[in-house]
Amino acid sequence: MVDTLELILRHRQRSPTTRSGELYYEMLVEYFRRPLRATEEGTPLVAHTAYIPSEIFYAMDLVPLHLESFSIISPAVLHNFEEMSSVAKGFGLTPEVCSAHRVQAAWFVQGWLPRPQAVVWSQQLCDSINHSGALLQEAYDLPGYFLDRPYYIGEREVHYYAQNLAEMVEFLEGTTGHRLDQDRLCQSLAHTYEIAQAEREMYALCRQVPCPMPNRLGDELFSICNWLYLGTPEGVDFARAALEEVRGRVGRGVVPQENHRLISLYPPPAFSWKLMDWIEREHGATIVARPYCLHWAPWEPDFSHPLESLARRCFAIPISRHFHAPMMEAMVPDAVEDAIAHHADGGLFFAMINCRQGCAMVRPVKDALLQQAGIPTVVVDVDVLDPSFASDDDIKDKLESFFEVLAERKENVL
Amino acid sequence: MKITVRDDTRYHQLIKGLDLMAEHRRRHPTTESDAMYYRLLADYFRNALNAGEAGKMVVANTVMTPSELFYALDMVPLHLEGLAVISVPVLKDSDHMFSLAKSFGLPPEVCSAHRTQIGMSLLGALPADVVVTGHNICDGSYKSGDLLRHLYDIPGFVVDRPYRYSDADAQYYAGELEELVQFLEGVSGHKMDWGRLAQSMECSRRMMELHQEIYRLRRSVPCPSPNRLGTQLLFLGWLYMGTPQGVEFFETVLAELQERQARGQGYVPQERFRLLTIFPPPGHKMKLLDWMEREHGAVMVADPYCSHWGQFEWDDSRPLVTLARKWMASPLNRQMHGPAELGWLPDTVEDALAYKVQGAIYWAHIGCAQGCALIRIIRDALREKAGIPTLVLDIDVLDPSFVSEEELKDKLEGFFERLEEEL
Ligand code: SF4
Numbered sequence: 152m153v154d155t156l157e158l159i160l161r162h163r164q165r166s167p168t169t170r171s172g173e174l175y176y177e178m179l180v181e182y183f184r185r186p187l188r189a190t191e192e193g194t195p196l197v198a199h200t201a202y203i204p205s206e207i208f209y210a211m212d213l214v215p216l217h218l219e220s221f222s223i224i225s226p227a228v229l230h231n232f233e234e235m236s237s238v239a240k241g242f243g244l245t246p247e248v249c250s251a252h253r254v255q256a257a258w259f260v261q262g263w264l265p266r267p268q269a270v271v272w273s274q275q276l277c278d279s280i281n282h283s284g285a286l287l288q289e290a291y292d293l294p295g296y297f298l299d300r301p302y303y304i305g306e307r308e309v310h311y312y313a314q315n316l317a318e319m320v321e322f323l324e325g326t327t328g329h330r331l332d333q334d335r336l337c338q339s340l341a342h343t344y345e346i347a348q349a350e351r352e353m354y355a356l357c358r359q360v361p362c363p364m365p366n367r368l369g370d371e372l373f374s375i376c377n378w379l380y381l382g383t384p385e386g387v388d389f390a391r392a393a394l395e396e397v398r399g400r401v402g403r404g405v406v407p408q409e410n411h412r413l414i415s416l417y418p419p420p421a422f423s424w425k426l427m428d429w430i431e432r433e434h435g436a437t438i439v440a441r442p443y444c445l446h447w448a449p450w451e452p453d454f455s456h457p458l459e460s461l462a463r464r465c466f467a468i469p470i471s472r473h474f475h476a477p478m479m480e481a482m483v484p485d486a487v488e489d490a491i492a493h494h495a496d497g498g499l500f501f502a503m504i505n506c507r508q509g510c511a512m513v514r515p516v517k518d519a520l521l522q523q524a525g526i527p528t529v530v531v532d533v534d535v536l537d538p539s540f541a542s543d544d545d546i547k548d549k550l551e552s553f554f555e556v557l558a559e560r561k562e563n564v565l
Numbered sequence: 566m567k568i569t570v571r572d573d574t575r576y577h578q579l580i581k582g583l584d585l586m587a588e589h590r591r592r593h594p595t596t597e598s599d600a601m602y603y604r605l606l607a608d609y610f611r612n613a614l615n616a617g618e619a620g621k622m623v624v625a626n627t628v629m630t631p632s633e634l635f636y637a638l639d640m641v642p643l644h645l646e647g648l649a650v651i652s653v654p655v656l657k658d659s660d661h662m663f664s665l666a667k668s669f670g671l672p673p674e675v676c677s678a679h680r681t682q683i684g685m686s687l688l689g690a691l692p693a694d695v696v697v698t699g700h701n702i703c704d705g706s707y708k709s710g711d712l713l714r715h716l717y718d719i720p721g722f723v724v725d726r727p728y729r730y731s732d733a734d735a736q737y738y739a740g741e742l743e744e745l746v747q748f749l750e751g752v753s754g755h756k757m758d759w760g761r762l763a764q765s766m767e768c769s770r771r772m773m774e775l776h777q778e779i780y781r782l783r784r785s786v787p788c789p790s791p792n793r794l795g796t797q798l799l800f801l802g803w804l805y806m807g808t809p810q811g812v813e814f815f816e817t818v819l820a821e822l823q824e825r826q827a828r829g830q831g832y833v834p835q836e837r838f839r840l841l842t843i844f845p846p847p848g849h850k851m852k853l854l855d856w857m858e859r860e861h862g863a864v865m866v867a868d869p870y871c872s873h874w875g876q877f878e879w880d881d882s883r884p885l886v887t888l889a890r891k892w893m894a895s896p897l898n899r900q901m902h903g904p905a906e907l908g909w910l911p912d913t914v915e916d917a918l919a920y921k922v923q924g925a926i927y928w929a930h931i932g933c934a935q936g937c938a939l940i941r942i943i944r945d946a947l948r949e950k951a952g953i954p955t956l957v958l959d960i961d962v963l964d965p966s967f968v969s970e971e972e973l974k975d976k977l978e979g980f981f982e983r984l985e986e987e988l
């Protein structure tokens with residue numbers, strides 16, 4: 152997988168597009184190369200699921216391995232979803248189970264992951280993750296810790312979560328022998344804050360007409376800054392580079408003519424990010440809002456109480472704050488607010504078919520966007536990892552019809 | 566989208582169907598508890614329908630939210646998963662429910678229990694005034710509860726259950742229950758009656774003890790319980806926890822088992838295979854369980870997922886902490902939500918050995934990420950630590966079209982042949 156990512160990187164370097172585009176692949180390669188090096192160098196490697204606060208790993212000098220990223224990126228790069236799916240089936244995981252978890256399980260069963268020293272997992276996206284962590288623990292016979300994030304945000308919940316974080320640190324100290332460095336934790340929180348501020352500024356700039364952020368960049372930011380490099384100087388570099396580019400495009404946008412301004416409500420299929428380029432290039436359709444990636448709740452670091460501050464950060468970060476919370480308090484109001492503020496004229500919901508979290512939100516979000524923001528939403532059924540479920544062509548057909556609807560609506564208004 | 570018109574036609578049909586089943590059982594008696602089971606089911610759902618006339622509010626609640634609190638606040642509970650799981654086989658309308666859910670955006674890959682709940686909500690078929698949601702089994706409950714609240718525009722509360730069972734976790738959960746009480750006091754206008762809570766908890770304590778005793782008795786060879794019993798106790802426990810009717814049902818079951826055991830009799834004339842089961846069998850094919858015992862002498866003696874309680878300290882002076890601990894230790898809750906290595910895995914292996922089982926059946930409900938994720942781990946553990954094979958049967962607990970009875974019978978017969986050879 153690392154080799155293929157390197158090939159993609161070299162291709163990008165030969166045909167450069169943007170600094171962030173190049174950095175994106177450089178950083179992916181580096182991120183996934185590190186676990187291999189860590190094993191050789193004897194640095195403890197810790198596998199973890201989405202939204203385990205990576206600031207802790209950096210403050211303890213541990214090498215993290217983000218399992219969902221791995222399972223989302225690997226089949227897209229290796230084109231081996233079918234193989235992974237059949238390994239998972241042999242393990243008892245049916246196609247109805249979320250494909251991200253099936254791919255993870257397949258890697259575990261095959262023993263293809265570099266061996267971590269510990270695993271830490273959490274339910275901050277969904278509780279399918281509860282068992283994925285347990286599976287890895289069992290398959291590799293590893294010590295593990297489950298980080299329990301409360302559902303609501305309130306003082307009692309923050310306190311409880313901070314306690315859980317302290318226990319997680321204790322667990323990691325015990326299993327790896329590395330101590331938490333409080334100064335480094337504060338530094339890491341400062342990096343996270345800088346990333347959050349850059350994302351907030353970029354997101355605010357997306358309100359401009361035309362939108363200055365390319366369609367891919369939102370998802371790249373999500374992957375690099377919110378998942379893989381949160382709390383690191385590298386993450387800050389990426390966010391800065393992206394911010395510079397977005398600032399530089401203010402006033403001129405990313406396409407010669409912006410025909411449709413869309414709010415995206417769920418990640419696009421991982422096997423075809425090119426779709427996002429295609430809607431931009433062929434249809435002048437720009438993603439001007441993506442609350443699940445970029446809508447942060449208010450948060451500022453408090454260096455006098457770093458763990459508590461980290462706990463508050465975990466409640467504020469997008470997608471975790473949208474998925475592990477009442478939908479009428481986060482996902483729905485954020486979508487409506489962003490659709491209006493960003494002047495979106497249509498909603499785009501990639502409905503991941505085996506994700507009960509995402510699918511349950513389809514109708515309330517769609518209704519709220521129509522009633523409160525006055526815009527229609529196209530729901531495209533996909534399996535974000537399985538290209539055989541809905542092909543590029545199927546998706547393009549559906550999107551083209553939607554763009555026709557949007558064009559007609561515009562004509563009627565004019 | 567809001568559901569502004571409530572239509573209780575389907576709900577009435579369900580009660581009628583359950584009444585007919587109870588009547589049928591009364592006329593063709595098998596056991597006293599069996600007749601009682603259907604009567605209690607009908608009464609439970611009737612109570613929710615009649616609550617308005619009695620001036621009471623109905624709390625629609627997802628699985629494993631502490632019903633003792635509802636009784637103590639003079640509210641009437643309506644168990645959403647219980648309703649979904651029981652109504653579809655009775656009314657045989659799964660296709661209709663699933664197509665409603667599909668039109669709402671829920672594809673067939675989503676667990677059918679949740680799709681049914683959404684279908685029922687969309688029909689306006691739920692007599693609910695307020696929703697209390699938890700994620701004691703899976704986070705699908707959050708979303709189903711959230712959707713009901715949104716569709717009916719009614720107040721709601723989410724009880725956040727911690728993952729582990731430590732003291733700090735129990736305290737946190739008790740804090741959640743305290744907030745739930747405040748919320749329910751606010752919406753109902755009733756004050757918490759702590760004396761009534763104590764009474765309800767006494768019933769729960771008794772039900773728990775009876776359940777543990779019943780489960781212990783099922784170790785006997787031959788086993789004195791019918792195959793349907795585990796699921797019946799699970800459902801009645803869901804619906805009647807904390808009530809005198811629940812106590813009466815569990816006492817009746819225990820007396821029947823004791824009587825059979827005292828006579829040295831099993832429930833089937835000749836017990837050939839002792840089985841452990843994991844996860845609920847398909848609700849629409851309960852006759853398959855009768856067929857297993859009747860035709861093959863295959864008896865489901867152990868079902869840790871719904872019968873194995875965890876240990877905890879009962880402290881009457883701290884009712885909310887005790888309630889929190891009890892719900893964290895109760896079967897299904899303890900196995901599904903907590904760490905597998907603390908609940909599901911050791912409980913299953915322990916029971917396989919203690920109940921002298923020869924094989925295990927894993928009812929793998931296809932839309933359930935929670936249930937399916939551990940298949941391999943449990944199967945391996947049962948083979949390595951208890952020396953028994955496991956048959957994994959792909960099913961959908963609510964969708965009869967997913968797999969036919971014949972296919973299931975074929976697979977079961979193949980498995981029984983294998984067990985026979987090994988014996
Ligand atoms: S797609 Fe849905 S089910 Fe899969 S990991 Fe994400 S939230 Fe969980």
Ligand code: SF4
Nearest residue numbers: 676678702703933935
């Ligand atoms: S069967 Fe699984 S997914 Fe469905 S309600 Fe139960 S635990 Fe949740």
